[in-house]
Amino acid sequence: MRRRAAVVGAGHTRFGALNESPRELLRAAVDQAYGSVDKGLTPLDIGEGFLGTLGFSGWQLGNASAVLAEEARITGAPVTRVENACASAGFALRSGILAIESGARDLILVAGVEKMTDAPSRRRRYWLGVSGDTEWERMAGLTFAGVYGLMASAHMREHGTPVEALAEVAVKNHANALKNPNAHLRKAISREEVLASPLVADPLRLFDCCPVSDGAAALLLAGEDVAHRFTDTPVLIAGAGAGSDALALQDRRSMTRLAATRRAADEAFQRAGVERSDVDFLEVHDCFTIAELLALEDLGFAAPGGAAALELSGATRLGGERPVNPDGGLKAKGHPIGATGASQAYEAFVQLRGSAGDRQVRGAETALAHNVGGSGASATVTLFSVG
Amino acid sequence: MSRSIVAGSRVEPSGELGGVPVPGPDEDAFTLSVAAIDRLPWPVAGFPVRQVQPFGPFPPALAGDLGEALGRPGIDVRPARPLPELGAGLISLLDDPTEEGGVALVLPTSVPQGAPVPPRISEAIALGFARGPGVRLRGSSLPAGGADGARIDDLVQELRGHSSARRAASDPRPAPAGRDVEVDGGMAWSETRTPVGGRFQWESPAAYSQGSSADPWLVSEGAYLPWPTYLAHRSGRWRLAAAECGACGARFFPWRGSCPNCGRSDRLERRELSRSGLEVEATTVVHPGAQPSEFDLQAGSSGSYEVVVARADPHIRVTLQLTGASPGSVRIGDRVDAVLRRLFPLEGAWRYGLKAIPAAPMAGTTA
Ligand SMILES: [Zn+2]
Numbered sequence: 235m236r237r238r239a240a241v242v243g244a245g246h247t248r249f250g251a252l253n254e255s256p257r258e259l260l261r262a263a264v265d266q267a268y269g270s271v272d273k274g275l276t277p278l279d280i281g282e283g284f285l286g287t288l289g290f291s292g293w294q295l296g297n298a299s300a301v302l303a304e305e306a307r308i309t310g311a312p313v314t315r316v317e318n319a320c321a322s323a324g325f326a327l328r329s330g331i332l333a334i335e336s337g338a339r340d341l342i343l344v345a346g347v348e349k350m351t352d353a354p355s356r357r358r359r360y361w362l363g364v365s366g367d368t369e370w371e372r373m374a375g376l377t378f379a380g381v382y383g384l385m386a387s388a389h390m391r392e393h394g395t396p397v398e399a400l401a402e403v404a405v406k407n408h409a410n411a412l413k414n415p416n417a418h419l420r421k422a423i424s425r426e427e428v429l430a431s432p433l434v435a436d437p438l439r440l441f442d443c444c445p446v447s448d449g450a451a452a453l454l455l456a457g458e459d460v461a462h463r464f465t466d467t468p469v470l471i472a473g474a475g476a477g478s479d480a481l482a483l484q485d486r487r488s489m490t491r492l493a494a495t496r497r498a499a500d501e502a503f504q505r506a507g508v509e510r511s512d513v514d515f516l517e518v519h520d521c522f523t524i525a526e527l528l529a530l531e532d533l534g535f536a537a538p539g540g541a542a543a544l545e546l547s548g549a550t551r552l553g554g555e556r557p558v559n560p561d562g563g564l565k566a567k568g569h570p571i572g573a574t575g576a577s578q579a580y581e582a583f584v585q586l587r588g589s590a591g592d593r594q595v596r597g598a599e600t601a602l603a604h605n606v607g608g609s610g611a612s613a614t615v616t617l618f619s620v621g
Numbered sequence: 622m623s624r625s626i627v628a629g630s631r632v633e634p635s636g637e638l639g640g641v642p643v644p645g646p647d648e649d650a651f652t653l654s655v656a657a658i659d660r661l662p663w664p665v666a667g668f669p670v671r672q673v674q675p676f677g678p679f680p681p682a683l684a685g686d687l688g689e690a691l692g693r694p695g696i697d698v699r700p701a702r703p704l705p706e707l708g709a710g711l712i713s714l715l716d717d718p719t720e721e722g723g724v725a726l727v728l729p730t731s732v733p734q735g736a737p738v739p740p741r742i743s744e745a746i747a748l749g750f751a752r753g754p755g756v757r758l759r760g761s762s763l764p765a766g767g768a769d770g771a772r773i774d775d776l777v778q779e780l781r782g783h784s785s786a787r788r789a790a791s792d793p794r795p796a797p798a799g800r801d802v803e804v805d806g807g808m809a810w811s812e813t814r815t816p817v818g819g820r821f822q823w824e825s826p827a828a829y830s831q832g833s834s835a836d837p838w839l840v841s842e843g844a845y846l847p848w849p850t851y852l853a854h855r856s857g858r859w860r861l862a863a864a865e866c867g868a869c870g871a872r873f874f875p876w877r878g879s880c881p882n883c884g885r886s887d888r889l890e891r892r893e894l895s896r897s898g899l900e901v902e903a904t905t906v907v908h909p910g911a912q913p914s915e916f917d918l919q920a921g922s923s924g925s926y927e928v929v930v931a932r933a934d935p936h937i938r939v940t941l942q943l944t945g946a947s948p949g950s951v952r953i954g955d956r957v958d959a960v961l962r963r964l965f966p967l968e969g970a971w972r973y974g975l976k977a978i979p980a981a982p983m984a985g986t987t988a
Contacts, residue, residue: 367940370939372845375916377913384903386905387904391903433908436905483940484938484939489902
C-alpha cells in the first residue's frame, strides 16, 4: 500500500493589513507550527522545505525559499519556492506530499507567505494582474476581478445564476470569519449590503471580492509510519490531485467550468478511495464569490448551474449539511496569495482535530481543500481525514 | 505607367473635423492610418500596392515597418522623412516611366485644419491623383478631382466616420477633453533618440510629463510584454492572424511556432480571421481601481470600460476592450468588430492592440 503523508503540526498568522515583514510572518507561522507538534520536533530533522509565494510587489522575486530556510532555522536542507499564482501553497503542499509518499523524505516543512498591503496602489494593481495572461487579457485591461467578472457573466447567461447566490456566498463567509480570530474581515454583512456595494467588475461588486491581505501559514508533514513520533492525533492526507488548463480564459473549452479543478478532484478522490458523500466540509477557492459556485460544481458537489441553489438553501453554512469555507474563505478570512493553500490545509488540520473553536464543524472526519491558480490555469485538491 | 493611392487621415486635437467629432483617446494618427489602409480596396484594383510611406507623428519604431506590422508582404516601407523631401521622392517615383507598381502613401498629418499641405506633398498628391485613383486630403489645397474625387471623399469620410460617428450616436457623454486625452496635439513625438543596445529609446514628450495625474511613461514594475516581443508579434496581434496547421487542420491564435494540437511546425499557414461581426460570449465592465496600472491614464480620464470575450472562429476567442460605445452597452450575443487602437504608454512607447467596437450593420441586411 502507498505510503501516505500526515499533517503533524500547523501554524497560521493573523491575516490582514499587518505590520510584519514577510520574514517575520514566515517565522511566526513556522514557530507556531513547531509549537503545535504535541511531542516536539527538532527543526534540523526536517528533510526539505517548500515555500509558496508569488513574491508580491517583488519583495524577493528570486530565491525566496532561502528566506524560509533561515526563518525556519533549517538552513542546509533543500528548499524550493513553488509558484503557481494563488495556488502556490497548494502546489507546495503537493510537492511535500509527493516527497513523503515517494519515501524520499520523512519530515517536510511547507509554508506560504504574502505581503501585499504595503505596496503603493499602482504597484499593487500592477501585481494583482501578473498571474493572468499577459499577452491578451492584461492588454485588454483585465486583472482578476475582470476575468472573474467575465466568467460570472457567462455563468449567469448559461445558467440564470442570480446575483443573490453570489451575495449569499459573501454573507456566509463573512459570518464564518466572525468566528475565526485569524480572519481579515471580521464583520457581518447582509445580502442587501453586498448588492448595494460598488461595482468592481460587473457583475462583481466590492463585497464579491476577497481583500488584499498579508499573512503566512505553515504545515509540518510526516510519513504516516513516523507520524506517531510527533503526535498521537495526526491528520492524514488521504489523497491529493492537481490539474492545469490554458492560461487565458479565451483559450479554454468552457468559460464556466474549470477543467483544472475537475481533473484535480477526480485524481484526489481516486487516490483517497473516498466518495464525495464522505466529505464533511470543504475549503474552496473563493477569491470572488462566483469562484465558490464554480468550485462546488467542478468539485462535483453540485451539477453545472446547481451551486446557486445549494448556497441559497443554507446547506453550505456552518451547521448546514456540508459547510463550505468554515474559516471565512478567501473572501473574508483574506487571501495573501502564496499563503492561501497552506491556510486551507491549516483549517483542515484544526477542524479534523476538533480544535477549531467556535467554527468547529461537528464530527468532521473528512475534509477537502481546493486551491486555484489565477482564473483556473492550475488547481490542487487535497483530501484530509482523521488519522 | 505608375499609379497611386494616397490615403490621407488627419487627426485634430479637439473640436470637430468636417462635422465629425474628433476621434477618441485611443485613436491617433497611427491607428487612423492603419484603418485607412484597411479601407482601401486591397489589392487596389489593377495593380499591387508597392509602397507605403508613412510619416508624421507616428511612433518612430512603428513608422518604419508598417507593412511588415500589417502583414502585407511586398510592401516596401521607407522611413519617415521630412514632408518636402518625401514629396520630392514621391514625385520622382511617380514620374519614373519604368515604375510598374502602384504607390500607397499614407499621410497622417498634424497640419492644422484649413492650412495648406506643404507644397511638394500637394504636388505629389496632385500628380498621383492625375495618374490614377487617389484619395485627397480633406481641407488641403488640392483640386476636387471630379467623380473620382467624390468617391475618394466618400472613402475618407467613411474611414473617419467609421467609429467616431457611431460613438457620437451611441455615447451620450461629452467628448473627453484635456491634455491626457488629446490625440494628435499630445502626440508630439520627440525626435531625440538614442540607440540603446541596438534599439532606440525615446524621450517622453513634455506634454505628458507635466501636469498629468499619472506618469504615463511607466516603467514596468514586473511582468509585461517586452517591447521586442511585442513588436515581433504585432502583425498577428493587430490583424487577428491565426495559424492553421496543414498537418492536422487545427487553428490557433495567437500565432506560435508549432501546432499545439499535433506539435508539427512545418505546415503552419497564416490565416487572417475576420475582424467583423465577432459574437460576444462574456462581458464585464471594469471600474476604476480594478484596472491594471498600465490603464491608469485611461481610467483616470474616461473612467470605466467594458471588456468582452468574443468568438472569432469556431475554435478561437479573443479578449477585447470595448471602445466607441458606453461601457455596458454590449451584451452577450451582440456582435463586435475588432479595430486597431492605442492601448497604453509603457517605457516610452505606445502599445497598440485590437479593441472592439459595436459591429457595423451587415451590408444588405435591414433592421
Ligand atoms: Zn497540427
